[in-house]
Amino acid sequence: MQATPWPAAKGRIVPRMPNPYVSGVRPAMPPMPRASRRARRVRLLIIGCGDVGQRILRLLPGQGHAVQVLALTSSPEKMPVLRAAGALPVLGNLDDAASLRRLAGVAQYVLHLAPPPGQGQTDTRTQALLRALGRRSVPRALVYVSTTGVYGDAGGAWVDESRPVAPRTARAQRRVQAEQQLRRFGQRRGIRLALLRAPGIYAPDRVGGTPRTRLEKGLPVLRAQDDVFTNHIHADDLARAAWLALWRAPAQRAFNVCDDRVLRMGDYFDQAADLYGLPRPPRVDRAQAQALLSPMVLSFMSESRRLRNVRLKTELRLQLRWPDVLQGLAAEGG
Secondary structure, eight states: OOEEEOOOOTTSOOOEEEOOOOTTSOOOOOOOOOOSSGGGOEEEEEESOSHHHHHHHHTOTTOTTTEEEEEEESOGGGHHHHHHTTOEEEEOBTTBGGGGGGGTTSOSEEEEOOOOOSSSSSOHHHHHHHHHHTTSSOOSEEEEEEEGGGGOOOTTOEEOTTSOOOOOSHHHHHHHHHHHHHHHHHHHHTOEEEEEEEOEEEOTTSTTOSSHHHHHHTOOEEOGGGOOEEOEEEHHHHHHHHHHHHHHOOTTEEEEOOOSOOEEHHHHHHHHHHHHTOOOOOEEOHHHHHHHSOHHHHHHTTOOOEEOOHHHHHTSOOOOSOSSHHHHHHHTTO
16 A cells, blocks of 8 residues: 655654555554654543544554553543543543643643533633643644534535634534634644534444434424435544544644535435334424424524535545445444
């Protein structure tokens, strides 16, 4: 396999990375640099090592000689799980700034996967994290997993990363505020920052990662004339994108991390129901939906956009393992 060099950087480990994405083959992870001395190990810090973070850990077997992964957790009970997955747990809480002091200077690369708080206008968690990281030598690269909700409603139009953000929900507004904090930090401190904007994350082995439960409850979807476009990404593909962004993303760059399938939300649930052998959901108009569905579900039904993922494929050079959400559900048994 032809090797592709990383850009050289004075005083840094400069590995050579083959393109690991071969059509029809489960992708391997790009190899980390070999290091003869422990002190030369590359250190990666994962903030919010939940489902996606642990998928990244599962993609790293055989790389332990060159990369040491530290994982921040606020739960002592989770520490054995992270150790078993190959990470060194670091106890700390993003809602307790004092507990984050030990993060200063511990890693050259950071993956920020933690969501903002559930209320307020400011992402105080990202704010606390950046204060901790800025106390000593800062990371070389930082990747943040955000949401495509930052674009707001596009009326079904195609959306690429050049579209201005226009969040409509408080949840998306906090994500925009986090992105702004990270951009300022990256520009001021010379850190190569990548923002990964993800839509609906699914996977059969992810808690709540398929539409089966919703379909079993018989919850309605919008009638065709009111329906919206929806977008998806398999959790494994998101994990690969996050990994590649650490090494390949240009500075201060945003990426839509989504698959290739274009679907209306109602059509998605119809086809998923057929896949599971369940009744298709009833169709209702918007007025009926207001009375039957939760505010959270309704917020997803109020925004319609079709995402372009050109940067994901050309700049990160990710070949999606699951380019079609329906194939992703069917291939793994839903």
